[in-house]
Amino acid sequence: MNLLTEALSQWNWYLDGWIIVAGILCSVATALLGNFLVLRKMSMLGDAITHAILPGLAAAFFISESRSSLPMFVGAVIAGILTALFTEWIRGFGKVDEGASMGVVFTSLFALGLVMIVQAADHVDLDPGCVLYGAIELTPLDTVLINGWEIPRVVVVLSIVLLINLLFVVCFLKELKLSSFDPALATTTGFNATLIHYALMTLVAITAVASFETVGNILVVAMFVVPPAAAYMLTDRLGRMIVLSVILAIIAAVTGHISAITVPHWFGYGSTSTAGMMAVTAGLLFVLAALFGPRHGILIVFIRRQFLAWKILAEDIIALMYRIEERDPDRKPDARYLREILFSRALPTGLLLRFLTNQGQITGTNGYYRLTETGRDQARQLVRSHRLWEHYLVEHAGMSAETIHRQAERLEHFTDRQLREKLNEDTIETDQDPHGSPIPPEEQTP
């Protein structure tokens, strides 16, 4: 905490405030479009376009012979759109796999740009490092005067881009959604999916170019991919995904800047690259979302599976006890005996026996267990499901009596009362399963 305050003591609301504002604007503008890139499985196109901007910049510089921003901007956007076009062409005409055609296009354009820049480098300072790493720390220094307010130029540019992207997404949400999920259907409903595609590509190029000044060429990709991917882990609905990705992008931008200032301090260094830390925090957010996402989170899925496994084991235990009772009403199995039959491990079996005791389904005396009335009801239903299924599998699915036990063992855990009644209708004429064991009734007749 001490270190944190010490680092933040250099906090300057004017400088750091504007840096954070620029970061947020850039992240949000990028993440908005990124949703559709991720959904269209074109996440790497952001990367490709941001690399391929280089020759556009160089060409614009050669033509305009200045480093003023407008020609550079236009040149870069054109190069970005060309990347999307070339990738599509090589994929279509050359029948090359999408990833490979992207790889061919953007590396070639990048190499071309590098050659062009080296030609100019003797005369002018056109630093590729600046393009790659971005200089978000320098944003507050380059200001314009609007209504007497000194506002960093970058902030103005990014606000405009964000506004355009927002308008595009809001106005064409339906079209974007349809053409992302089902381009063929989109075309049949009468609007041009290709047009939407290239509109999206154009905006991606514009956003990438506008952003590379703030977060740097390569880190634009982080904002294109990571927040939407994290949001995709959290929800199944497009609208929510977009909103979540925007929120995550904002969090990544803010915490990114703060950690760029504070984290290196812990190790005795000064602040490091804000752009880099923004990407890293976005990555951390993604890891969290991937682990703890409510429906698809890795951890959640794992826990759910574990609980299911336990539930099945608990059901197997009481069903086994029912069968033992059926054969020999006086026999009380101990944990060891149950384990040997069920091939289960000691720890979960012990825990589940205790759990079942607490639930009042079994009672244990001196390590020997017995079903209670509730437990017996529960177990009877399971055994009933099992034997009904066995009967059904032999009668209607044409399986042989030797192979059905395994199937029925699996199905019994997912059979509710309604399904049992349906199965019962088919087996009304008998009360024995194919192995000759009686099918117990649904309710115990007193």
Added chain:
Amino acid sequence: MRLFVMVFLLMSLCPFAALCAADSAGAPASQKSITDRSISLPEWKDWKRVFFLEDYNTRIVILGTTLLGMSAGMIGSFALLRKRALMGDALSHATLPGIALAFILATSFGLNGKTLPVLLSGAAISGLLGIASILLIRNLTRLKEDAALGIVLSVFFGAGVALLGIVQQMQTGHAAGLESFIYGKTASMVASDAWLIGSAGLTCMLISICLYKELTLLCFDEGFAHSRGFPVVLLDMILMGLVVVVTIIGLQAVGLILMISLLVIPPAAARFWTEKIFYLSLVATILGALSGMIGSAMSAIFPNLPSGAMIVLVATSMFLVSMIFGVPRGILIRKLRRYQLNRKVDRQHLLRSIYEYLEAHHMLTDDTKHPVPIADLYQMRSWSLAALQNIIQRARQEDLLQTVDGDQVRFTDLGLTEAARIVHEHRLWELYLITYADVASSKVDRDADAIEHVLEPEVISELETLLTQQSSTEILASPHTLQIKPGNSDASVPESGGPDS
């Protein structure tokens, strides 16, 4: 194959020629201007110096980049078939934090952080971490490959940039050398670098040759490989490990960002020349070697051309040439094949139309070949009159038809035999559709129309034994009524329905 190689050699010289032309045109000396970007034309002794490898430095660089191109081309062809072309991209970015961290750690332990083994091991470790993350994201979440690559690429690179920000503040550190990992410093390659590239590259190639069968199986049918008991995950890891090794040794030569192109472009270009994986990897190896060689040679001859970028551009020009002229998958050859097929289809349509017209008018019974009015043929299919004239013209050149009085056509002997065969095949297929596919007889004509042109002789003979017990010389009767009205030489056929529907 030898022919291919020679063609490539010629093609790869094209950029030379183009550049020379551009230079001599743009050379007028406007010396100190800001826009002076002319490349001064090298003199003969420069050419000689490079071509005969007189300089020690040139020798080393060309040798190193050639070896690198070879190994990258070979490994890359497996990666391409595995649809992991951009894996090299993600991995080459993912090495940056490892490089930076290795430098920081080594320096803080008082070692020289800029020695190659330190940086390479750092790069290898974070590259492997990158692979693991990609596989984890792909296998455990519902995100696809592309998103996994994008995430790993950007987050790792971001971490690397942040770490470099720290390196720059270190008193002992001179971060400048690390930059060369990103942009490449081919020109300053020394003998030990070339040896490293050579030995590592050759080892990679050797491994992939030893595992050739397994990797091929992995690329084409992962499930089958698994069912045959091959350790698929291990093989996948080995393949990606090879990509990492090649990427890392390549960082030295062409730089982080351009390394991917050596992994992607030569295999993608080779794909246009072959359908066999053995030739694919062979051609990719050759192309990779050539682009390494020519690119660095050009960079040595012309001042001011960075060798990394030149290698990529040479590879790109080879790719473009392959894409356009490649046999059997290039654009031109496919266009040509399609064109030929279209002509064949047109010719067969014409012959069948004439035959069916004659048949409908009972003009086939005697041996005289009756002329058919072109105006009637025009009614039979939805073809324009100009196109029809064109087709007839070509059929005449092939000696299938003769024109009579300018507006009628007549079979030659050859044409009649050919037409009989086509009609026979058409009807066989119709019969098959009716008998075995339960297609209504009123609909079979259109289906048979589409497929009759591509039936192989074996299929025909099988259809014959399946459908007819008669000898194949006899022409089948049409299984549906031919809707050609007798004597409709004036355009009296109703538009709706059409004769051929």
